[in-house]
Structures are given as C-alpha cells and as structure tokens.
Amino acid sequence: MRIPLIPVLLLGLLACTGHRGNSASAPVYDALQISPSQxxxxxxxxxxFQIIGLAPQPVENYNWTTDQGTITPQGLYTAPSSPGSARVTATSKTTSSEIHIASITVAP
Known part of the structure; x- marks a missing residue:
C-alpha cells in the first residue's frame, strides 16, 4: 500500500512548528512603549497617553506622573499654562522596573 507523500509532509511540518491547536493562554506583548513618545x-x-505593544495595554495598570502640568490615572495629560518642556512617566504597578517616558514640548 502506498501512502501519499503530501499529508505525511504536512503532519511532519506541524510537529516541527510546535502547533498544538487553540491555546487558552493570554498573549504576551513584547516591546511595550508609551505613545506618543514625543x-x-x-x-x-x-x-x-497610552502604553502600546501588539495591542494597547490598560492605562490603569500604570502609575502616571509628570514634572510639569497634570496627568490623570487614565493617562490624560494637561499642559501647564506657560511654554516649556515636560516629561510624562508611566510606571507599571506590577513590575516597578518597567518604566516608560515621554518628552513633551509645551508650545504657546
């Protein structure tokens, strides 16, 4: 009896790629960054402001601070009443070493 070669090759390919069907695990996002960064x-x-990777991250997962103006816990920044520069920082509530910084020019 002769076994068709194509189905055998496809099964081998699936085995090599680690395909395991549907996965219930949560996706992992790499290279998170603050947006906009400038x-x-x-x-x-x-x-x-928001934190993005492959998808936006919940802004509630971060502590938002600024050195000029104000920022809400939801990442909404309000510029000060005079021109200059400012910085917004988002620090992860779960991983304190995860810090994202945005540079802002406050224009007249």
Whole structure:
C-alpha cells in the first residue's frame, strides 16, 4: 500500500512548528512603549497617553506622573499654562522596573 507523500509532509511540518491547536493562554506583548513618545502640546491643552505593544495595554495598570502640568490615572495629560518642556512617566504597578517616558514640548 502506498501512502501519499503530501499529508505525511504536512503532519511532519506541524510537529516541527510546535502547533498544538487553540491555546487558552493570554498573549504576551513584547516591546511595550508609551505613545506618543514625543509630542507638542499647546499650553493648557490635553494629550492622551497610552502604553502600546501588539495591542494597547490598560492605562490603569500604570502609575502616571509628570514634572510639569497634570496627568490623570487614565493617562490624560494637561499642559501647564506657560511654554516649556515636560516629561510624562508611566510606571507599571506590577513590575516597578518597567518604566516608560515621554518628552513633551509645551508650545504657546
């Protein structure tokens, strides 16, 4: 009896790639970054920040701080009333070594 070669090759390929069907595990996102990482915001205006990878991350997973202006726990930045520069920092609540920084130019 002769076994067709194509199905045998496909089975071998699936075995080599580690295919295990549907996986219930959560996806892992690499290379997370703050977005936008650099921006210009007019005085007293707002800018929404988020953490992105392959998909946006919940902003609630981060502590948001700024050295000029204000920022909400949801990542909504409000520029100060005078021009200059500012920095927004997002620090992971679960991994304190995960820190993301954005540079802001506050324009008149």
């Amino acid at each position: 921006t210009t915001v007019k005085v007293s205006s707002t800018q929404q």
